[in-house]
Every structure is written in structure tokens, then in C-alpha cells.
Amino acid sequence: MNLDTVSAKDLQEVERLSRELLAVMRKAKLLDLPVVEMLQQLESKAGQERRERFDAADSKYNGF
16 A cells, blocks of 8 residues: 555544544444454554654654
8 A cells, every 4th residue: 555645634634534433343343344454554554654754854853
């Protein structure tokens, strides 16, 4: 999955919304659906990309 072209604002929104959707699915006991793993990967990848961009933009802050 390539998130290089996604803006920082949209990347943060993707991460937040995927986390919220996973929480709703957890409450509804829908964790056995195949889409859950894909959502977890999307949330993880979006968060990783966001943190890497932040670290690259603010070189005084090493690590998120």
C-alpha cells in the first residue's frame, strides 16, 4: 500500500477513522471479518507514514 501521495491531513484522518471503525467493530463483535486485518494494516501503515513524515520535517525531534 502506497501512501506517499496522501496529504498529511488526509493521512491523519485515515489513521483516526480506521481506528474508530475498528473500535466500533470490536464493540459489535465483528473482529472475525476479513476486513478487520486490512483495517489494522491500514491504521498501522498510516500511523507509521505520519510519524516518519513528522520526524523528517522536524529534525530537532528524533523519535515519536
